Amino acid sequence: LFDVLINHIRRSPANFHVPGHKQGQAFDEAGKEWFASVLQLDLTEIGELDDLHHPQGAIWEAQRLAAAAFRAEHTLFLVGGTTAGNLATILHLCRPGEEIIVQRNCHQSVFHGCMMAGAKPVFLPIEFDHNGMEEPLDPDSVRQMIQKYPRAKGVVITSPSYFGIVQNVREIAQVCHAHQMPLIVDEAHGAHLGFHPRLPQSAIDQGADVSIQSTHKLLTSMTMSSMLHTQGERVKIGEIMRWLRMIESSSPSYPLMASLDLARRWIATRGFEELERLLTSLDHFRGNVKNYSFIKEVSVLNPRDPLKLTLVADHGVSGYAMADWLNKQGIFIELADHQKVLFVFSVGTRESDLVRLDRVLKRLDEEIPRFPIQPRIDFPRFSIHTQAKVEFDELRRRQRRWIPLSSAVGEIATEMITPYPPGIPLVLPGEELREEVISFLSEVIRLGGNVRGIRYSGTPSVEVLV
C-alpha cells in the first residue's frame, strides 16, 4: 500500500478530488513544517489506491501481508482504533437480548459494543491485589461461566492488560472451543507479542478466534490505527467488515493505513533484532530500579509483558504526586492512579531514554520521603461482582437526572463511571451506586484523579435514573 501511494505521487498527478488541501497545496504556513510531507500521501480512493471498505488491490494485499506476519487467517486494517474492532466484533456476534461473557474489567469499548448491540454482558469475575493489579483469569472460572450461560455468543477477555498482565489464552481458548464458543481477545496492548521468544505468545498463536491489536500502542503505526486478526470458522470476517463499514469513516485516512503497512514491514523485518536490543537494555535498567530505596516495581506473575513497568512508592505517596513531579522533570508517563505510575517502553525506546529515566528516578527516590503522605485507598473489590439492575436495552428508554455524587447511594447509574486512565469502568450503566464505590470515587477525585462519567462543575455530580 505504501509503495502504491508513493508510485501514485511520483507520477505528479493533477488533483481534482478531495481532500481540499490538495496534497498540501493549501495549508497553514506554520503547520507546513510538520505536515507538508505526510499531506502528499493524504489521498482518497482514486487510481490504484483501492478502498478500505471493499479492498481488492493494494489494501487487500497489505492486509494479506499483515495476516502472514501476525500468523492470522485474515487481517483487517482499522482506522477507528481498537475501539472500532471491539464494537464491530460484538455487533457481529450478538443480536438484541443475547448474552455474551465478558471480563468485568474490559475496556469501555467492549461495554459500548454490548450497549449498541443491545446485548446482555455477563461477567467473568476478576480479583485484584492491594495495588489494584488484576490476577489472571482461571480457565476453570471461564468453564463455569460457559456452563452457566451456554447460549452466550462468545467470550471476551483482555490480554495483556494495561499493566502487562497476560492471560492464559491457550487454555481459555480450549475451554471456549470445547463448547463451540468463539474467544475474542482485546489485545490492544499486545501488538508486539510473539515477535521475540522472551515475549509472551500472541492471542492468535494461542488459538483465539479474534484478536484486536492497537498497532500504534506497542508497535510503530500512527495513533488510531489498529488491526483485527481472525482465524477459523467461528466468526465471519465478512460480517465484521459489514459492521466496520457502519462504524468507521467512509473517508478513511491513507496516512494511517500506510503506517499500518509500514509497521508490519518494520516488525516483520527488523522486529527480532530491535526487541533483542530493547530487552537487553530493559534488563539492565530493571537491575538499577531494584537498588532504589522507596520506589519498587510492582511484581507480576509470569508470563508478563516486559515492556510495561509499574512503580509504587512506599510511604503512601500517590501515583498522581509522582507523575506531577516527573512531568516537571520532562518525563511523561502513560498513566498514574492513586497508587502507582505506569511506564510504557517500546521498540522506539532508546538506551539514552532509559539512562535519562534512571537518573530522574534516582532523584525521585531521594525526594520521596519529603512528599506529602496520603492515606492508602484500596480498589473497591466488591464492585466488580455486581450485575446490572436495569438492562442496557431498557435503560435507553428511561428518564435521567443529575444529582450530587455524595447523595447517590442506592441510585441507578446511567453512564459508565470510569477512572481514566486506565479506562476500565468501575460502574456500568444500569448498576446500583453502592456506598463503597461512591466513597472510592470521591477519594480519587479528591486526590486529583480523573473520573469520566462524573461532572465536576462545583460539586461532583452523577447522572441517575429518575
Place this chain on the structure above:
Amino acid sequence: LFDVLINHIRRSPANFHVPGHKQGQAFDEAGKEWFASVLQLDLTEIGELDDLHHPQGAIWEAQRLAAAAFRAEHTLFLVGGTTAGNLATILHLCRPGEEIIVQRNCHQSVFHGCMMAGAKPVFLPIEFDHNGMEEPLDPDSVRQMIQKYPRAKGVVITSPSYFGIVQNVREIAQVCHAHQMPLIVDEAHGAHLGFHPRLPQSAIDQGADVSIQSTHKLLTSMTMSSMLHTQGERVKIGEIMRWLRMIESSSPSYPLMASLDLARRWIATRGFEELERLLTSLDHFRGNVKNYSFIKEVSVLNPRDPLKLTLVADHGVSGYAMADWLNKQGIFIELADHQKVLFVFSVGTRESDLVRLDRVLKRLDEEIPRFPIQPRIDFPRFSIHTQAKVEFDELRRRQRRWIPLSSAVGEIATEMITPYPPGIPLVLPGEELREEVISFLSEVIRLGGNVRGIRYSGTPSVEVLV
C-alpha cells in the same frame, strides 16, 4: 491546540507513553521521508494536551475558536469523519422505534445511524433530472412530511450535495422550527460555505440546529477530520458527545485534531483572499469549458457551489470511459458514474492546475467522437419513493442468503445497495428489490461501475431475507 503540541515537543520531553513509535524514533526507513515530521506530533493525552472526549484545555479552546470562526454556538472536533457526527446525532435524537424524517438520498451514514438507533426513517421525496442531478427540496414538502409525522424526532437533509446542489436551508429550518423539530444538515461538502460572498451561506448561518462538515473535503484539514457545529436548545451537545465517546476511538489522533485547528486558522485569516483568487480563476476556466464541442457542464440552479464542476459528454459516452481516459493523462477526479464526471476544486487548486486541466479537456473534447457509444441509462426515479417492507429492528433478527442479482426480483434486500461513488443508497435494507432497480444495477455493473452491497465473484449476487 497546534501551539500547545509544538510547545510540548520543544521541551524535548522523555516519552514513556504510547504510541510506540515514540515520536518517530522507531519507524520504517523508507517511510521516514514522509512521516518523520508529523510523527513528532503523534502524541496522546499527556501533559497539557487535553482529552478530546472530555476537553477542558487546549482542545476545548481550539473548539471554541472553531465555533467562533464558523459562527456556531458549539463546535466539536471529529476524528471519525462526518460519519461519526451523523451517527452520534441520530443516536442522540432517536430511541428505538421512533421516527425521523430523512432526505432519501442522504449519505449511507445517515441510514447507518437509523439502523444503530433502531429508528424508523421516513423519507423526503427527491426528484432527479435525466442527468441524475437532484432537484432542491421544496420546503412545502418538508412541511407536509412534518404534518404527516408530527412525532418525528428531527429532519435530516444533505446540503450541498456531492454535485454542489444547495438546499434552501433557511426556509426548511423555519418550517422545522415552527413545529419544534430540529434540522440536521449533513454539510460534508460545505465546510467552505459562508467564507466568501459569492458562496452560498452555511447551514448554521441559515438556522440549522446541527451541521456536520467534512473540514477535510473542501477546506484544509487531514482526511477523516470533521467538525460538528450546533446552535440553540433543540439538541443537546452533551448527549452528542456521549455517543461520540462510544463511536470514536478512545485514542484520537492528535495530527488530525491539530489539522482541524490549523484549517480553522487558515480559513479565518486567509479564506476570503484565497477564495477570491480561486473564484476568479474558476470564472476564467468555466469560460473555456463553454467553448468545447462535445463536453458540457451540467447546469444547476442557483445557489450552487461553484467549487464543483460536473461534465457530461454528448454522444452517450459514459462517465467511466471519460474518467479512465483522464486517469491515463494523470488527471484524477472525484467521481464518475454512468453519465458524468465530477471535478472538485478547493482553496488548494492553483491556476497552473486549471491550465493543465483545460489543456487535457480540450484534447478529450477532440477525442470524444471516437469513444465507444453507450446507450444512455436513466436513474431509476421510482426507487426513491419506496418504503421498507421489513423494518431495521426486525431485520437484524432474520436469516439471510445470497442469490444471483438477476433472480432477486421481489426479494427483500438485507444490505444497503449503493453505487459508489457517490455513496447514496439506491436500495435500503428491508426494501423490496424491484425489476427496474435490478436492471439499472446490472447495467451500472456491466459499464464498469462499482456497486457496494453486490458481490462480484462470478455472477453478481445480492443478499436477501430467507
